[in-house]
Amino acid sequence: MPTARGRIVGKESQASARGGAQALRVLGEDAMRFISGLIVGLLLVAAAGAFMVYGGHVSVAATTPPDMLDKLAPIALDKAVAHQAPKMTIPVDPAAARRGMEHYDENCLACHGAPGVKPMEFAQGMNPAPPGLEGDTQNFSDGELFWIVKNGIRASGMPAFGVNHQDPEIQDIVAFVRHLPKLTDEEKRALAAALPHEHHHEEGEKGESAHEEGHHH
Incomplete structure (x- = not known):
């Protein structure tokens, strides 16, 4: 109990x-x-x-003012490229830079320009705007630049050169991009001469117009 x-x-x-x-x-x-x-x-x-x-x-217009997407996209780009790019070092080679300059003339100059050489007029209407490659782009590693050139950046206007260029050619392009901040006057003149005749004509007209305005004043 x-x-x-x-x-x-x-x-x-x-x-x-x-x-x-x-x-x-x-x-x-x-x-x-x-x-x-x-x-x-x-x-x-x-x-x-x-x-x-x-x-x-x-809004999908290229004239859309910067918004949240423009703030987030560069962060996503940097993180993705850093994660996916190969670990590689491209040696400083003047011969490779000269070969890369030929590819740059044909494929890159119109959008990116170069020190002392303005890009083509159409590039001013691109959004995002193609960056000058002698500036912050130099902060990318060799492997990251190689990856960007080879694979391109979707929805940015940057094409994938790996579709029709071999890896050694892409390495030459990277070698020339590394050389951009140190272009000689002769190289600048050669790049300027590589742009279409219409571009030089437009630049000449602007210069003549400025000269005439100064003369009238």
Whole structure:
């Protein structure tokens, strides 16, 4: 027959069990409310995204002012290139730089220009704008530059040279990009001469116009 003490302990155990069960129910209800709210929030975000995309409300014009995408894209680019680029060093080789200059003339100069050589007029309407390669681009490693030239950058206007260039040719292009900050006057003249005649004509007209304005004043 249970003693008085045993009955008291039993009642305390039952009360403790009921309290624990009640606490679990409260926690479960809170968790369900949180999960339900999270699901509703995600559905609202998805619905808003679908409205923007399928409703044609996303601005895709090249004249669009800088927005959040323009702030996030460079970060994503730097991280992706650093993660995917090969570890490699391209030796300083004047012969390789000369070979790379020929490819640069044909494929890169119109958009990127060079020190003392402006890019073609159409490049001014590109968004994102093609960077001058003698500046911050030099902060990329050799492997990163190689990866960018070979694979291109989607939705930026930067093509993938690996489609029609062999790896040694791409290495030559990188060698010349490394040489850009140290271009000689002769190399600058050669690059300027490589641009289409119409470009020189436009630059000449601008110079003549400025000269005439100065003469009238």
